[in-house]
Amino acid sequence: MQMPGWGLRLGLAMTMLIVLATLPLMVAGPVLWVLASQYIRLTEIVVEELGQQCRTRQRLEEDQEGHAVLLAERDTRIMSLETDLVAARLSARRTVERDGDPVYRRVGLSPSAPDWLVKAARTAYRRRLHPDVHPPHHRPQAHDHYIRVEEAFERIGRLRA
Numbered sequence: 001m002q003m004p005g006w007g008l009r010l011g012l013a014m015t016m017l018i019v020l021a022t023l024p025l026m027v028a029g030p031v032l033w034v035l036a037s038q039y040i041r042l043t044e045i046v047v048e049e050l051g052q053q054c055r056t057r058q059r060l061e062e063d064q065e066g067h068a069v070l071l072a073e074r075d076t077r078i079m080s081l082e083t084d085l086v087a088a089r090l091s092a093r094r095t096v097e098r099d100g101d102p103v104y105r106r107v108g109l110s111p112s113a114p115d116w117l118v119k120a121a122r123t124a125y126r127r128r129l130h131p132d133v134h135p136p137h138h139r140p141q142a143h144d145h146y147i148r149v150e151e152a153f154e155r156i157g158r159l160r161a
Contacts, residue, residue: 012043101159106152115160122153 016036020028104111109121127133129149134142 008043008046012039103152103155103159107149107156109156118153118156118160125149125153 016032019031023031101111104113107121107125109118113121126146129142129146131139131143131146
């Protein structure tokens with residue numbers, strides 16, 4: 001890696017050489033002294049700023065590499081989760097096919113559930129979903145949901161009779 005500010009330092013050195021070569025020694029000495037006193041400190045400040053800029057750029061590049069690693073890990077985790085989701089969906093489909101009638105699933109029951117459990121579930125659904133227990137602005141949706149659940153329990157009753 002190059003030293004920051006080398007061009008500026010080289011330019012200042014060339015200017016001093018030109019001044020030394022073109023002016024008589026009695027004039028060149030004070031001119032060089034003035035140049036050195038004013039511009040060398042300025043050069044050092046600029047060089048320090050350039051060095052800080054280079055260090056900051058290096059840190060940013062290192063951070064970008066670290067972020068790239070984190071992004072790769074995140075992408076790997078996302079792919080793993082997507083694979084798990086596909087497996088869960090396939091498993092759920094197999095369970096649905098195995099459990100039989102979807103009307104039982106609609107109310108969270110199994111076809112092998114005892115009659116007392118079906119009756120208790122129906123009572124619980126009625127208490128929770130009855131339109132009168134909902135605020136007025138939710139009653140139409142609650143009524144629709146209540147009707148669908150009641151129809152499911154009616155169908156279960158017909159299947160069990």
